[in-house]
Amino acid sequence: MAEANLHPTSFRSHSLAQIQSQGEELIEQEVTICGFAQAIRGKGKICFVDLRDGTGTCQVFLKQGMVDDETLASIQNLSRESTAQFTGTVAKKRPPKVAEGEPIPPPEYEVVATSATILAQAETPLPLGVADDVHVELDTRLDNRFLDLRRKHVNAIFNLRGKILQYGREHLINEGFKEINSPKIIAAAAEGGTNLFPMKYFERDAYLSQSPQLYKQLAVLGGLERVFEIGPAFRAEKHDTYRHLNEFVSFDIEMAWANDEDVMGVQERMIHHIWSSIANNDSNLIDDINSFRRAQDQEEIEVEIPTLPFPRVEYSDAIEMIKAAGQDIEWGDDIEAHHADIIAEHHPGFHFIPRWPMSMKPFYIYHDKSETSQSGGQLSRGFDLNYGRDEMTSGGQREHRTEVLKQNLLDMDLNPEDFSFYIDGFRFGAPPHAGWGLGVARLTMVLTGSRNVRETVLFPRDRRRCTP
RNA sequence: GCCCGCGUGGUGUAGGGGUUAUCAUGAGGGGUUGUCGAUCCCUCGACCCGGGUUCAAAUCCCGGCGCGGGCGCCA
Secondary structure, three states, rough: OOOOOOOOOOOOOOHHHHHHHHHHHHHOOOEEEEEEEEEHHHHHHHHEEEEEEEOOOEEEEEEOEEEEEEEEEHHHHOOOOEEEEEEEEEEOOOOOOOOOOOOOOOOOOOEEEEEEEEEOOOOOOOOOOOOOOOOOOHHHHHHHHHHHHOOHHHHHHHHHHHHHHHHHHHHHHHOOOEEEOOOEEOOOOOOOOOOOOEEEEEEEEEEEEEOHHHHHHHHHHHHHOOEEEEEEEEEEOOOOOOOOOOEEEEEEEEEOOOHHHHHHHHHHHHHHHHHHHHHHHHHHOOOOOOOOHHHHOOOOOOOOOOOOOEEEEEEEHHHHHHHHOOOOOOOOOOOOOHHHHHHHHHHOOOOEOOOOEEHHHOOOOOOOOOOEOOOOOOOEEEEEEEEEEEEEEEEEEEEHHHHHHHHHHHHHOOOOHHHHHHHHHHOOOOOOEEEEEHHHHHHHHHHOOOOOHHHOOOOOOOOOOOOO
């Protein structure tokens, strides 16, 4: 991976990663570095500090005579995770003793300190061990997320989350999409179907947005052609599962002159680009996760680049598949979690489930009267993207015919007048269009092998947790 | 909202009517050391809250609070 261009700051001349990567040229040169003291060893005439910053780690060596006695003692008594600044010269580290037959590791560099400054002393004991292998419960971790994040594998998860967004953006921009932002304060229940968080907007009642859906469509109706948005969505549902949160980040696209199949193509190409870019550029982050998993006796993760196209399992076929497995289900029923398990046995990776019954899809999803199931039920152009049993995406072609939109609302017991701000957008010419919304945290779960969506959200908001 | 389970040092655990309450990690002190989140010695620190049963409760019962898992609900 190309190293970021980190200029020197007022506190340091080099990052710790730079000490390692430029070590050979830096030997005997004076540098100033900063970091968290991960481990401090030595009580006598010498002292070693394993220093860690956001880029890597570096050992600092202090020796009586090289620094004044007071400094040496203060560093020897430093508590773990305190921050400190060291000035000294770069030297090649003594190679560690390795067991016979083991490969000799590549050379590492260290800083032999001539002066040290404690920046902030950490209190003891720590509420959770940053460098310890002792298991920590998720709740304790989330209560102390600032410390939890210092753990290497946790840090790697959020680095990877950033990479997913970076490569996703990169891909969409390549396909001609523009990034937009839609309002999160809305006047009315935008879509129905889910509970919204009410709020006060000056003297009026308002709500937090559950989805950018209607607004991204209005952007396409406005001629922006292809748009995407990465932003928060809020749902006031009292769900309590490993995959639901009340605030989450939704990665949405919407594009003109396209149907459901067209945007499934965008989706699978984007995921392919994300996965292959990470496999090519960021395997160090995957390694960080795997070294933790090894220590915990967990199976290692692997970035398996999916092949294109992703399988399409039409809703009707999915129902037959579930029936064949002996489950009691009829066309028109929802596919529940234990049903999704059956589909996942056949398709463990990414797969689309297109052509849901129109009755199960929201009013803005497109349907063609000529497309019906064998039993005569109306099919829609709505689809899901699943990975194994978990839903990643919901999307579809949108209804662009004003009269049909109004009828759909009536069919679903909604009042078209409540959606006039939306329907008005269609009255003056509307392109056929389609789009989807992807759960960023859920996709990050898949990539990082996390079993709980809270692992992949910095400060998750669920039914119980609103802090920190 | 439903079902099941669990609350023991800072963290993670063992124990499951009478124990000096286990182990790891940690914290404090010390020894040794150009070491490898080293190592050795000493020390410290805990049974969620309230009520009940019992000679005796961390352990059994009831209630509360907190948490976990599964499900439902959910563009």
